[in-house]
Amino acid sequence: MPPPRTREERDHRDRHHHRAPREEEAAEKWDWNCPETRRLLEDVFFRDEDYIRRGSEECQKFWAFFERLQRFQHLKAPRKEEKDPGHPKRGIPALADLPRAYDARYRINLSILGPDPRSCQGPGRRLPPERVSEFRRALLHYLDFAQKQAFGRLAKLQRERAALPIAQYGNRILQTLKEHQVVVVAGDTGCGKSTQVPQYLLAAGFSHVACTQPRRIACISLAKRVGFESLSQYGSQVGYQIRFESTRSAATKIVFLTVGLLLRQIQREPTLPQYQVLIVDEVHERHLHNDFLLGILRRLLPGRPDLKVILMSATINISLFSSYFSHAPVVQVPGRLFPITVVYQPQEAEQTTSKSEKLDPRPFLRVLEAIDNKYPPEERGDLLVFLSGMAEISTVLDAAQAYASLTQRWVVLPLHSALSVADQDKVFDVAPAGVRKCILSTNIAETSVTIDGIRFVVDSGKVKEMSYDPQAKLQRLQEFWISQASAEQRKGRAGRTGPGVCYRLYAESDYDAFAPYPVPEIRRVALDALVLQMKSMSVGDPRTFPFIEPPPPASLETAILYLRDQGALDSSEALTPIGSLLAQLPVDVVIGKMLILGSMFSLAEPVLTIAAALSVQSPFTRSAQSNLDCATARRPLESDQGDPFTLFNVFNAWVQVKSERNKNSRKWCRRRGVEEHRLYEMANLRRQFKELLEDHGLLSGAQAEAPRDSYSRLQQRRERRALHQLKRQHEEGAGRRRKVLRLQEDVGSSDEDHEGPASQRADSVDIQDVKFKLRHNLEQLQAAASSAQDLTRDQLTLLKLVLGRGLYPQLAVPDAFNSGRKDTDQIFHTQAKQGTVLHPTCVFANSPEVLHTQGQEASGREGSQDAKDQMSCRHQLLAFVSLLETNKPYLVNCVCIPALQSLLLFSRSIDTNGDCSRLVADGWLELQLVDSESAVRLLATALQLRARWESALDRQLAQQAQRQRLGQEEEAESPAVSPREMATLSRELLQFMAAKVPYSLRRLTGLEAQNLYVGPQTITTAPSLPGLFGNSTLSPHPTKGGYAVSDFLTYNCLTSDTDLYSECLRSFWTCPHCGLHMPFTPLERIAHENTCPEAPREDPGSEEAASAAPQKASALQRPYHCQLCGEDFLFTPTEVLRHRRQHV
Amino acid sequence: MASEAEPHPLGMFECQLCALTAPYSYVGQKPPDTHAVVLLEESYIMKDPFSSDKARFLVLGARCSVCGKLVCVGPDCSLFYSKRVCLPCVQENISAFPQEIQQDVEKRKGASKRPSSHP
Known part of the structure; x- marks a missing residue:
């Protein structure tokens, strides 16, 4: 132009x-x-x-x-001029002219x-x-x-392809595939299998090829590379499909997709009719999903004899894969690596001298020195150091930077997954002449990230891996020795571009003692999600599923039990309606539950945001932790209610910034130490959740857009067109160019060194912003975000209830002596793990007083009681998203919830003593209530509320499941749960939550927990308390003793050191309804009140009472219409009496 | 998107000397989608795979006007001097070409020994 x-x-x-x-x-x-x-x-x-x-x-x-x-x-x-024009002689006629x-x-x-x-x-x-x-x-x-x-480019491309080691094997692979259904292609890094095999298939005429990758990023980069090599860079033959992005179209012949996505396709179409050939890449990495996919394929193949499968692997344990598919043929391709010299430098001497936990950086510095001494600076080649974790990286980083500033010959860069994307990208930049890059990396650089130009590798031999403790449901990040396979992989990184050197900071004998292969993921992680997926794919009993290597039986059992506890599986281990819905949500079961519960209480919008926020990595950058300015800027967004609410505020505030013109959200994020990329992920995930809920009828579909005037429509169209154009321009501009690193790269304060280039680039396009605006309806998001600011107290309470119910049983109780401790020493106990602490990012870590009951109210009634038996009606529990053990066990993402009410509503088991003044929840938390009458009332209300909540949820999901079967069309049907029913339920839940009953809360000691129950009684007298908890029949509990009132409540089964006869003490009482006058124990009195034939019945019109049939008569509070004053109330019978007296 | 209007390959072009292969979408002297350029020989062409502009084309090769072999335009296989001649035919009839071409062919012979890195 x-x-x-x-x-x-x-x-x-x-x-x-x-x-x-x-x-x-x-x-x-x-x-x-x-x-x-x-x-x-x-x-x-x-x-x-x-x-x-x-x-x-x-x-x-x-x-x-x-x-x-x-x-x-x-x-x-x-x-x-000087040239002598030659006189060519006449040749053959064709050349005559x-x-x-x-x-x-x-x-x-x-x-x-x-x-x-x-x-x-x-x-x-x-x-x-x-x-x-x-x-x-x-x-x-x-x-x-x-x-x-x-x-020339075309010819060079073909030459390079032909020079790849795998090029010689192309025909053999195709030939073998013709004769067999499954072929294993084994080749080491650099042999070209991932890029070439799909092209061989394409050239051989296959047109429905899927190639799975364990990582999303690999899908994108491979699709780009293969598109380029197959000369359809700008065509649509080659595409990719990942969670939120797809370039796939009807013309696509090869699609690169994640394993998770392929599994979801199998879930929908179990025989995978859309593919002719399936390439499963990186099978040797033994990811959970890959192992599962192999099992699925083994079962599927006999039913799809026309489907071809290529397993691609590094040359690790090939026979395992081959024999799993009835000895499939193997085509083994040599790798292309330059020779690498291995230097063993064991460090025993130093390790004994420094007894501190901190890593000694000196061995690493020695390698830097050695390189400086041995290799002239004009010989290029960078250094890659493998360390076990982030703490180790920062230790070596400090030391190496000091050395680098001295010698001016190194640029030191960290590389790990918690870095901002921009900082991660720096490792691809080039060092100035005469300077080498020193990249300090976790095992992310072993396979996921490939950096060119590495000549030297230092291998610490250590890795930190997440391990899973099924008993404690605890994730543990522990340091291990690596496997021989990993050591070889690390070494190989030095020989990609030329001959290299690998320094191993351990002895050769150590290497020999390493395990040959890393532990497959299936043996290390929680299997809840896998089992749920297996159930929803109807692959039969997970215990007998033919995994390539079976998971530990204990993890499977824990997962099954957990899913049963969460209500996703029933007692026969079949999928429940909620389970089948959860299986379709690509999130943790806990978060899926929140989504379902939230949409029932018309809290979908906030819950969508919170669920999305809890499903991505924390957006708070580590460097900002110590930065005072960031902390101050972030403060207004922090919520006393807990981390999910802080994240909720951050997201909403960010959306507001986005929707304001001329506001730079990138800058806004940087100032607050927020990684914007995570917020984009949240927005994407939120949208996906929303669509899923809409698909399942849990959320009414997008409202038709409000009619707009033609001007604003035009305006909007114009804006979108401009955005599209920006995106195209960006894509043509080939994105990010490599920059030359500055020598004194100040990594610690990445904020400052971003400020410069970013402000210079102020007018340049923020492509993420453009994509975001194209993908999302900003107006809708903004509406949701601004409505979040107007959440009422009641809505907030309900929201916390939803989160709490979703997160249960992940609860922690504050230690009794916390109020006397320093902020940093606050301790919490979960059922399985004592002495956990708050994650430093947790909002309560800075303001733990929010969780203290002392000082907030005068609770001196029992003046003699010590702190741990504090009577209060404000005890809080922490519901947490995960428990992560690194150097300490940390609670991650916490919400505080009122203890008594939450336990009554969520606990799987509640046990009481004779007068219900002592309650034990799930066998580990004891609550003592002063007033046994209110205790009984609360219990009765909880029983009734739980039944109604459960029933509403079941009906909702059952209807949704049925609709799914019948097809989407029958929406006209009346909803299974009327809005009025939910409104009533919400109101009553809120009243329940608002109850002010003083109580004490403590964790039982191990000994107490062991001797909790009276045990089965030899003399089982039928309880003389009909109707105490509604009209559920009481039956003696077979193991605990006492009487089972419902599936979670057991009455009078707790052993007690108090007077055995106290419950028999009766006093005279007159029933206000029937006038009966006789001696009652408190419980007998309540039982009578609940069953008194003269007592006012509940409103016959209330439908929820009918639906919650078993607990019909148990409500203590009932709607009451006073004929004298003409008003409507919710009253317990005694309140009715009190009210009537006013009119006398 | 332009992808919908992707040109369908007519077939595979394969150089009979170096075996370079690529799909071609047009044979002739008037490349489709552009009116600004004509070709001086019957050429096998494809849409330039390295450009997003669909009007841009890439000439893969043509027939040798002496022996009729299909050859690519690569400097090791053929040259154009008012008409396409494959390198073997050039060598056979080297005297029919002006000195400049003769020198050039000499140079190429030396260069093709090592892997050329053509710009």
């Missing part, structure tokens, strides 16, 4: 043109570099319909070429049809003809050059 011309420009040009016809003068003054001259020529030759268009990148390239050509001809011109006088023009096989300036009108007429032909000639040479260049 030509820039708009100003008047001055035009004047200037006119003057120029006046002169142009006077040729002698023009010849002298002719200047190819004059912008006006160039513009004039462009106007003539580079029109929109021409091969090169003015203003394009091509146009710039042409002028660059033109300048070079001018210089070249200037040099050559004088010599041309070759032009005799040589001219370079004859070597060009094309001709330009552009306008002839002599005949055309317009500005071109004023150009001197010989200049025009000169220009034409240059253009011709340029086009020829461009052809040669493009052809």
Whole structure:
């Protein structure tokens, strides 16, 4: 597009043109570099319909070429005269008409049809003809050059492909695949299997090829590379499909996709009819999903004899895969690695001297020194150091940076997954001449990230891996020795571009003692999600599923038990409606439950955000932890309610910033130490959750957009078009270019060194922002975000209830002595793990007083009681998302919830003593209530609320499941749960939560927990308390003793050291309804009140009572219409009495 | 998107000398999608795979006007001097070409020994 011309420009040009016809003068003054001259020529030759268009990148390239050509001809011109024009002899007739006088023009096989300036009108007429032909000639040479260049690239590409080690095996792979259903292709890094095998299939005529990758990033980069190599970079033959992005179309022949996504496709279409060939790449990495996929395929193949499968693996344990598929043939391809020298440098001596936990950085520095001494700086080659974790990286980073500032020969860069994306990208930048990069990395650089130019590798031999403790449901990050396979992989990183050196900081004997292979993921992680997926795919009993290597039976049992506890499986281990829905949500069971519960209480919007926030890595950057400015800027977003609410606030505030024009969200994030990339992920995930809930009828579909006036519609369309154009421009610009690193890269304070370039780039496109605005309806998001600010207290309480119920049983109780401890020493106990601490990112870590009950109220009633038996009605529990053990066990993402009510509503088991003043939840938390009457009432209400909540949820899900079966069309049906029913339930839940009953809370000691129950009684007298907890029948509990009231409540089963006869003490009481006057124990009195035939019945119109049939009569509070004052109330029978007295 | 209008390959072009293969989408002297350029020989062409501009084309090769072999435009296989001639035919009839071409062919012979890195 030509820039708009100003008047001055035009004047200037006119003057120029006046002169142009006077040729002698023009010849002298002719200047190819004059912008006006160039513009004039462009106007003539580079029109929109021409091969090169003015203003394009091509146009710039042409002028660059033109300048070079001018210089070249200037040099050559004088010599041309001296040349003796040869007289070629006549040859064969075909060559008879070759032009005799040589001219370079004859070597060009094309001709330009552009306008002839002599005949055309317009500005071109004023150009001197010989200049025009000169220009034409240059253009011709340029086009020829461009052809040669493009052809050269094509030829080079083919040469490089042909030079790959796998090229010799292409035909053999295809031939073997013709004869067998499964082929194993084994080859080491660099042999080209991931890029070439799909192309061989394409060339052989296959058109429905799927290639799975363990990582999303690999899907994108492979699709790009294979598209480029197969010359369809700008076509659609090759595509990728990952969670939120797809470039797949009907024309796509090869698709790269994640294993998880393929499994979901199998879930929908178990025989995978859409594919002819399936390539499963990186099977040796033994990811959980890959192992499962192999099992699925083994079962599927007999039913799909036409489906071909290629397993691709490094040369690790190949026989395992081959024999798993009834001895599938193996095509083994040698890798292409340059020789690597291995140097063993065991460090025993030092390790004994420094007893501290911290890693000793000296051995690493010694390697840096050795490299400096041995290799001249002009010999390029960078260093990659493998360390076990982030703490180790920062230790070595400090030391290495000190060394680097001394020698000026190193740029030291960390690389781990918690770094911001921009900081991660730095490892791909190049060091200035004479300086080497030293990259300190976790095992992320072992397979996931490939950095070119590495010549030296230092291998610490250690790795930190997540292990899973099924008993404690605890994730543990522990340091291990690596396997021999990993050690080889690490070593191999030094030999990708030339011969290299690998320094192993352990002895050769250590290496020999390493396990041959890493522990497969299936043996290390929680299997809940896997079991749920297996159930939803109906693959049968997970215990007998033919895994390539079975998981530990204990993990399977824990997972099954957990899913049963969560209500995803029933007692026969079949999928429940909630389970089948959870199986379709690509999240943790806990978070899936929140989504379902939230949408029932019309809290979908906030829950969507919170669920998304809890499913991505924390957006808070580590470097900002210590940064005071960041902490201050973040403070207003922090919530006393807990981390999920802080994340909720951050996301909402960010959306607001996004929707305001001219506000830079990138800057906003940086100031608060927030990694914006995570917020984009949240937005994507949130949208996916929303669609899933809509698909399942749990959320009414997107409302039709409010009618807008034509102006704003036009405006919107224009904006979208502009965004699309920005995106296209960005994509054509090939994205990020490599930069040269600065020597004193100040990594610690990445914020400052971003500030510079970012503000210079202020006008450049934030492509993430563009993509975000294209993908999401910002207005909708903003509406949701601003409605979040108006959440009422009640909504907030319900939201916490939803989170709590989702997170249960992941609860922790504050230690009794916390209020006397320092902020950093606050301790919490979970059922399985004592002495956990808050994660430093946790909001309560900075303000633990929020969780203390002391000082918040006068609770001195029991003055003699010590702190741990504190009576209060404000005890809080922490519900947490995960428990992570590194150097300490940390609670991650905590919400505080009121203890008594939450336990009554969520606990799987509640046991009581005779007068219900002592309750034990799930066998580990004891609650003592002062007032046994209110205790009984709360219990009865909890029983009834739980039943109704459960029933509403079941009906909702059952209807959804049925609708799914029948097809989507029958929406007209009345909803299974009426909005009125949910409104009533919410109201009553809120009243329940608001109950102010003082109680004490403590964790039982191990001994107490063991001797909790009276045990089965020999004399089982039928309880004389009908109706105490509604009309559920009480039956003696077989193991605990006492009476089972419902599936979670057991009455009077707790052993007690108090007076055995206290519960028999009766006092005279008169029933206000029937006038009965006799001695009652407190419980008998309540039982009578609940069953008194004269007591006011509940409103016959309330449908929820009918639906919650078993607990019909148990509500203590009932709607009450007073005929005297004409008002409606919710009253317990005693309250009714009290109210009536007012009117007397 | 432009992908919908992707040109369908007519077939595979294969150089009979170096075996370079690539799908071609047009044979002739008037490349489709552009009116600004004509070719001076019957060429096998494809859409330039390295450009997003669908008007840009890439000449893969043509028939040798002496022996009729299909050859690519690579400097090791053929040259163009007002017509396409494959390198073996050039060598056989080297005297029919002007000196500049003769020198050039000499140079190529030396260069093709080592893997050329054509710009």
